Amino acid sequence: MKKYAICGVSNRALTMFIKPLLRQFSHGNKIVAVLDRDPRRFEVCREEYPELVEVPAYLPDQFDQMMKDTRPDAIIIASRDDTHLNYILQGLEKDTEVITEKPMVTSAADAVKVLQAESRSKGKVTVTFNYRYNPYHRKIKEMILQGKLGRITSVDLNWYVDTYHGASYFKRWHRLRRNSGGLSIHKSTHHFDLVNWWLDQKPLEVFAYGDLHYYGPNGEHNPEKEDHRFCGTCHVRENCEYYMRWTARSYQNSIRDDHLRADEMHLSKPGYTDYRPDACIFDSEIDIEDTYAVTVKYDRGTLLSYSINFSAPYEGYRLAINGTKGRIETTEYHEPSRIPFPFPEQTIDYYPLFGSKEIIHVVRNEGGHGGGDPLLLEDIFLGNDPRRNYPILAGAEAGAYSIAIGEAVWRSCKENKPIRIDDLLDINKEKL
Incomplete structure (x- = not known):
């Protein structure tokens, strides 16, 4: 046992x-x-x-x-x-x-x-x-291992987080860098690890820009410049474009944002100690960014162009991977219940350098994070799946490189210069 x-x-x-x-x-x-x-x-x-x-x-x-x-x-x-x-x-x-x-x-x-x-x-x-376990992400890894792209030259990854999800980071403890490391670490490490795993390369250098645009006291949708407000008790919430996007004026049984709904529950019964899920997204204490544009150079020459926005009108990503033998493209629209327009089913489009385009429909599995959570848990609690012929479960080294990229993003934004990963992971490199 x-x-x-x-x-x-x-x-x-x-x-x-x-x-x-x-x-x-x-x-x-x-x-x-x-x-x-x-x-x-x-x-x-x-x-x-x-x-x-x-x-x-x-x-x-x-x-x-x-x-x-x-x-x-x-x-x-x-x-x-x-x-x-x-x-x-x-x-x-x-x-x-x-x-x-x-x-x-x-x-x-x-x-x-x-x-x-x-x-x-x-x-x-x-x-x-x-995210490694998502069926689309596993299929992309398998295509790379099969040599369908040849040597990878560049990756373009643009991630979009809608205001429903994005605001949750600015309502809670994540909004303070001392708690979360900022979203380039808390959130983007998911994405950096995914690219690191696909490429099986080590990041060398990062250059980035980032800023706070939608959230914080200068957000143009802030109904009033006043700190220490909470959505559940705010006196100007009917004038708040964010709050009213997810709430009808009658309020009763009308809240569509889980974090706002959690606050209503918090007010009606004992909640967690010193924890509110509904702090104002326009507070001046917020010291993290909500937008990044990033370039990462890898040790075998691949270049990553990455961006993320935490106030998009829909959630998902667009990915392209270029290699000496072809190109992969895929677009994901996440959380369809929050997307107010028609959108296509996700496929993986493969463009060989010489030959005909292939459209790959991936078999999906149920569960969180696109079906990734159940497979991850099976590997943790049952052992690695013997049918999978490539490593997928992440260890401390993978965690370290993803965090180093995330910190380099923030430092580059502040210092306006490229940041070397070796300067952040100051350790015997033979062990990495």
């Missing part, structure tokens, strides 16, 4: 890890402890999963006691980003397996600490990069 301790009883932990461990992977796996800074989260967890009523709960400063009492074989980290490092280091110090949500940590310097600690430990780190 493999024993797990859950560090961070977040909504992600409840749905992504606790529920599957109890309902799908209970044979051979067991949750023996939960840890969080907020005791209210233990109550919510037990209300949702009565099976855990007898499982002991610990506060962060009781980590050592938890490990001594329950002796888990692995810890699963799904807490706030800036807390990941301490749990990872403590777990590795005790030679325990560590499974962590992305981003692994919030800075390249902390990523180096993880790599060094892992090199001294019998434990290992797994980073849950579920």
